[in-house]
Amino acid sequence: MEIKDTIDLLKSRGYRITPQRVAIIRILKDHEGHPGAEEVFRYAIQLYPNISMATVYNVMEVLEKEGIIRAIAVSKNLRLYDSDIKPHSHFICNSCRKVFDIPSNYYEACTKELPLELADFEVDSLELIYKGLCSDCKKTK
Amino acid sequence: MEIKDTIDLLKSRGYRITPQRVAIIRILKDHEGHPGAEEVFRYAIQLYPNISMATVYNVMEVLEKEGIIRAIAVSKNLRLYDSDIKPHSHFICNSCRKVFDIPSNYYEACTKELPLELADFEVDSLELIYKGLCSDCKKTK
DNA sequence: CTGTCTGCAAACCATTTGCAATCGT
DNA sequence: ACGATTGCAAATGGTTTGCAGACAG
Numbered sequence: 001m002e003i004k005d006t007i008d009l010l011k012s013r014g015y016r017i018t019p020q021r022v023a024i025i026r027i028l029k030d031h032e033g034h035p036g037a038e039e040v041f042r043y044a045i046q047l048y049p050n051i052s053m054a055t056v057y058n059v060m061e062v063l064e065k066e067g068i069i070r071a072i073a074v075s076k077n078l079r080l081y082d083s084d085i086k087p088h089s090h091f092i093c094n095s096c097r098k099v100f101d102i103p104s105n106y107y108e109a110c111t112k113e114l115p116l117e118l119a120d121f122e123v124d125s126l127e128l129i130y131k132g133l134c135s136d137c138k139k140t141k
Numbered sequence: 142m143e144i145k146d147t148i149d150l151l152k153s154r155g156y157r158i159t160p161q162r163v164a165i166i167r168i169l170k171d172h173e174g175h176p177g178a179e180e181v182f183r184y185a186i187q188l189y190p191n192i193s194m195a196t197v198y199n200v201m202e203v204l205e206k207e208g209i210i211r212a213i214a215v216s217k218n219l220r221l222y223d224s225d226i227k228p229h230s231h232f233i234c235n236s237c238r239k240v241f242d243i244p245s246n247y248y249e250a251c252t253k254e255l256p257l258e259l260a261d262f263e264v265d266s267l268e269l270i271y272k273g274l275c276s277d278c279k280k281t282k
Numbered sequence: 283c284t285g286t287c288t289g290c291a292a293a294c295c296a297t298t299t300g301c302a303a304t305c306g307t
Numbered sequence: 308a309c310g311a312t313t314g315c316a317a318a319t320g321g322t323t324t325g326c327a328g329a330c331a332g
Contacts, residue, residue, distance in 0.1 A: 016286060016331050037321080052289045057322065073214040076297070077321055091259060102258050106251050110269065117243050118232060120276035127270040128251065135261035157306050157311060178296080193314045198297065217322070218296055288329070298319070305312075 003029055006068055013066060023047040024059045028069065028083040034099040036080045072099055072129075087111065089128035095137035104128060144170055147209055154207060164188040165200045169210065169224040175240040177221045213240055213270075228252065230269035236278035245269055 001009075006025050007017055015021070027043045028035070035043075041056045060081060063069045070082045074092055080099055082090075089104040107128050114123060142150075147166050148158055156162070168184045169176070176184075182197045201222060204210045211223045213231060215238055223231075223240070230245040248269050255264060 018287065018331070020288070050289070053321095054290080054323080055288055058287075076214075076220070077319095079217070079321080089256075091262060091264075093262075094265070100258070102256050104251070104256055106247050106254075110245070110247050113247075114271075115230075115243050115245055117241070118271060120279070121232060121234075121271075122274040122279050123232075123271050124235070124273040125271070127268065127272070129268040129270075130255075130259060130262075130264050130266070131268070132265040133263040138261070138263050155311095159306070159312065161313075191314070194296090195298080195315080196313055199312075218294090220296080284332095286329105286331080288327105290326095292324085294323070295321105296319105299317085301315095303313085303315105305310105307309095307311100 001068070009068070010062070010066065015062060020044070020048055020051055020055050021059050021062070023051070024056065025063070025068075028063075028081070032083070034072065034080040034082055036078065040081075070125075072127075074099060089130065091130040091132070091134070093134035093137055094131055095133055095140075098134060100134065102130065142209070150209070151203070151207065156203060156207075161185070161189055161192055161196050162200050162203075164192070165197065166204070166209075169204075169222070173224070175213065175221040175223055177219065181222075211266075213268075215240060230271065232271040232273070232275070234275035234278055235272055236274055236281075239275060241275065243271065 003025055007022065010021070011017055023044050024040060027040055027047070031043065037053065037056050037060060040060065041051070041053055044051045044056060060069070064071050067085065070085060072080045072082055072090060074080050074097055078097055082099070082101070084101060087107045089102045089107050091100040091102050107126065110128065111126050144166055148163065151162070152158055164185050165181060168181055168188070172184065178194065178197050178201060181201065182192070182194055185192045185197060201210070205212050208226065211226060213221045213223055215221050215233055219238055221240055223242070225242060228248045230243045230248050232241040232243050248267065251269065252267050
């Protein structure tokens, strides 16, 4: 999604377009990958020297709530974000904590063909996460 | 798995069988569901009044490491445990935070037929988590 | 103008840690 | 005995909160 589209989306939902929000949207666009709040903050502070962590968290929460990014619980004290919202699964390395985007035929199958047990539930999202050791960490082991 | 089997497993891996560990293993056996550390602690303190949270965390970590239980990252500050390690997926209610065990045909399919991108990786586990609103919370909404 | 958003610093809280005493083997 | 484990209390660290001032619409 283009930056402008994201901004229009937020505007249409009643959010104010502050320079901090624009900066973070741009950062997420320019740095594909899986940044955490800390990393977003480090980039943001260069575009906007007075920005605070509280604002970063605030903006990330808005973006997540509006379905613009996905949060990934990597481990107890590491939450990363994924600005690619196309259906895909993740691999998390238990050693280096890196997150890999993994295309998965099953991801879409799982969302389309829900288990009977979920018939009465409202299913909003699916997380399909493999964990283990990435190829680099596997060698070093 | 029977309590005795779990104890034998731990013993065979060099762990000491302390009454605290036995108490927690029994608690997990007797209270199916998805308790958190706090809930385990509340039960444990009745069997063993001097037990501390640190010990509960210690034991849960051992059990998780040895594949006897699974940890579920429900939300930022809520981690629950599942003592059922048979292959199945989870549904987490975004409102009441309850965890539901969901049988899933795809869970096993995902583990057996790994995406090509994971060929060089060591895959140790899979999490398949649906999120949304459970039937009760859906009504109240 | 008006109510939302930001930045600061302090608060939060589940989890972890250091360490002396205890206990399993 | 000996080293693993416990319990306590303090520390940790990512995230949240309260609030006064700034600012978008």
